[in-house]
Amino acid sequence: MRIALAHSHANTFGGGERAVLELARGLSERGYDVRLLLGGFHPNRTYPELETLRVKRIGRLRWPLLRIHDDAIVTNTFGANLLSLRNGARVVYWAHTTRSVFLRSPSRRLDLRVRRALDWFAVRRAARLVANSRFTAGRLRSLYGRDADAVVYPGVDLDLFRPGESAATAYAITVGRLAPEKGLDRLVELWRELPDIPLHVVGDGRPELVHELRRMAPATVVFRGSMGAADLARAYREASVAVFAPYGEEFGIAPVEAMASGVPVVAWRDGGIQETILDSETGYLVNDAVTLRQRVRLLLHDPRRRAQFGLAARRRAEQFSWASTVTQMETVLRGLQLRASEA
16 A cells, blocks of 8 residues: 655644654555655754655645545645545545644634635545544534544654653653643743742743743743753653643643653643543643642652652553554554445
């Protein structure tokens, strides 16, 4: 089977780009003929391993016009999903996000209204609609009036992210793009009431946003910038607790990476994070800043509980391997192929 994996803006260290990379690797290892269709591709701004694969670059305006001849097409982003307009019978849209300016409240801008209409038709025409979490599936139903045909969770590298010794000095860690939806604003603000616990922030973003977050943050918040895989894995292992407070995160790979590293997670009870973290077992899900601070302090001052949660976190993360992700997506693709053969 010839499979094209499409991503229209491969220029960040995001979950969508990681999903494309790992799915391409996994399917290739299983004998499939895989190539990537990438828009906005900047190897120095995203996972450089993408450049080692067979890549065709696609201009921004070409997505709705392209005719693709591969047996199956997995689209991973807005833009790339417009391939459904001309190739719908062979398109699997694996939705990683439901956030876009044209999906917000109705706009008077004609260009956004046209873009929203195109997107709606594209999603409705895709042969298969796959969500990256049950939360995302619910959002897709609300936005497009279509139920997801499957939920396929992204995975985590269980060999890279593994338990180890914590650093001599306890610290909390949060990882992700420094973007408004990641909730770093409320996280650094509530950290003013945790003056005895350093928070290490790993990730990068637009300079103006990074500048504003640095201005807001108390002295105990340390901005470490983006990291390579090995350094990131070490930063997780050495942390005592991981914290996340995003707004409506569809899945959230970083919390699963933390759990794979044997680190308990304290996170806002919102979005797909609720489907990975087991409350009071692998960490805590909270609804407010006061409780988040209390739970962080509880874990830091109770080594036995922290160790117990860390072991449970690793076991939980092992249910989200990339091998499992590839197997589930392979099932979806084979179903698509069977449907085509019967047509």
